[in-house]
Amino acid sequence: MKKILLTGSRGFFGSRFIRSLGRDYEIIATTSDSLKITIRSDVENIISAVKPDYVVHAAAIAETDFCNKNPERCRAVNVEGTMHFADAVKKTGSRLVFLSTEQVFNGNAEAGPYTESDTPVPDTEYGKNKLEAESYIISECRDYLILRCTWMFGVPSKGLPVSPNLLWNTMQMILKGEPFKVPANEYRGITYIDDMLDRFNTILGLPEGVYHTGSVNNMSRYETVCHIFDALGIGSRIPELVIRDDEKYSGSPRDVRLDTSAARGLGIVFPDTAESLSRCISENYLRV
Ligand SMILES: NC(=O)c1ccc[n+]([C@@H]2O[C@H](COP(=O)([O-])OP(=O)(O)OC[C@H]3O[C@@H](n4cnc5c(N)ncnc54)[C@H](OP(=O)(O)O)[C@@H]3O)[C@@H](O)[C@H]2O)c1
Structure with missing residues (x-):
């Protein structure tokens, strides 16, 4: 071994x-x-x-x-x-x-x-x-x-720690129940x-x-968070909880996406972010 x-x-x-x-x-x-x-x-x-x-x-x-x-x-x-x-x-x-x-x-x-x-x-x-x-x-x-x-991203699992990540951060904000801002001019x-x-x-x-x-994600951060709401089965709560922030990075959008085609060409192929978020949510029975 x-x-x-x-x-x-x-x-x-x-x-x-x-x-x-x-x-x-x-x-x-x-x-x-x-x-x-x-x-x-x-x-x-x-x-x-x-x-x-x-x-x-x-x-x-x-x-x-x-x-x-x-x-x-x-x-x-x-x-x-x-x-x-x-x-x-x-x-x-x-x-x-x-x-x-x-x-x-x-x-x-x-x-x-x-x-x-x-x-x-x-x-x-x-x-x-x-x-x-x-x-x-x-x-x-x-x-x-x-x-x-x-x-x-990932979710807490028995005995395993979790770092701040978009799915878990979003779920914590949902649990708080207070509206939160999400940049519409950020891509990663x-x-x-x-x-x-x-x-x-x-x-x-x-x-x-x-x-x-890693996964390709062509959605903005705002769109990604809305996707998380939809995948959780609570898309109807987006207007109440998610404030679209058009000001942050408005002068110059933050775009730190990676082109992963070299690794893809060698067989390292990932599903896109939307698909993986949906799968993580369903695998962990997070849909409400
Ligand atoms: N998570 C992401 O989204 C992400 C994205 C891109 C790259 N990365 C990179 O991937 C790696 C793993 O990330 P992660 O999310 O697992 O980070 P993490 O949860 O913060 O874990 C990092 C680990 O580094 C150890 N560490 C810190 N200071 C140390 C020291 N002085 N000596 C020995 N160990 C030390 C800690 O060990 P102890 O717990 O034992 O103290 C900690 O468990 C990092 O290099 C990070 O930069 C992560």
Whole structure:
């Protein structure tokens, strides 16, 4: 059985990764308690002891506001922590799989969808960290995959944590019962975490490189939220609860969609966001 050393195993992605891939791989799951990724020798030691086939590096401080307010701490984790893995895998030949983000394109003047050959211009500390880590991996690693992911969604599941995501955030606002604003000038991919994990075995076998992965979503954020209401069976409550915000990003729409055709051409095909939201809602019996 091939071995995967996983970081961030208590997170939204990592905890579900173990549940999805744990039968097919021996997963050595690390947490911020068991492995200090900011300490180079600790990373070197575990990589040389385990000699994994893959390192799936999902640990990160992924909160944009927190990173903007704590740039040094976040760079130490998001950039230096990644550098330690990029250096350590040189000795074992392990493939480094790095979870990056569409947020590397946040500051681009031109609108998405972006391909892998577009030059990213991040404008947040988190986006800058991810891009710097990517560049280091590309320059130093002999075998790597960099997966630029769109915003992933899922719902709480027994024993598994949930990060803020569009489906869960929307459901929480519905439960509050107060009207909330949703931008009509924002476009981004939204991917069901289960769809990502269902494809991960194939993803691990992709040729080395940088890939844009996830569901295509050509709906605005407002339209996506309305779709969630419809899929939940409460479309009639949209006028009461959803305030269409035409002001935010009105000067220049925010469009960080990813062009995923390169990965699609290699067999990594996702359903679109509308279909995945509907399926997640029905699979989890969320329709009212
Ligand atoms: N979720 C998304 O929509 C999305 C989209 C694009 C890219 N990504 C990327 O995908 C990865 C996983 O995201 P996620 O949603 O699962 O994030 P998450 O729920 O915030 O989990 C991140 C994990 O990183 C670990 N971590 C933080 N600081 C650490 C440190 N100093 N040392 C070791 N581990 C540390 C935490 O471990 P402990 O719990 O053990 O403290 C946490 O469980 C991240 O790299 C993120 O940037 C996520």
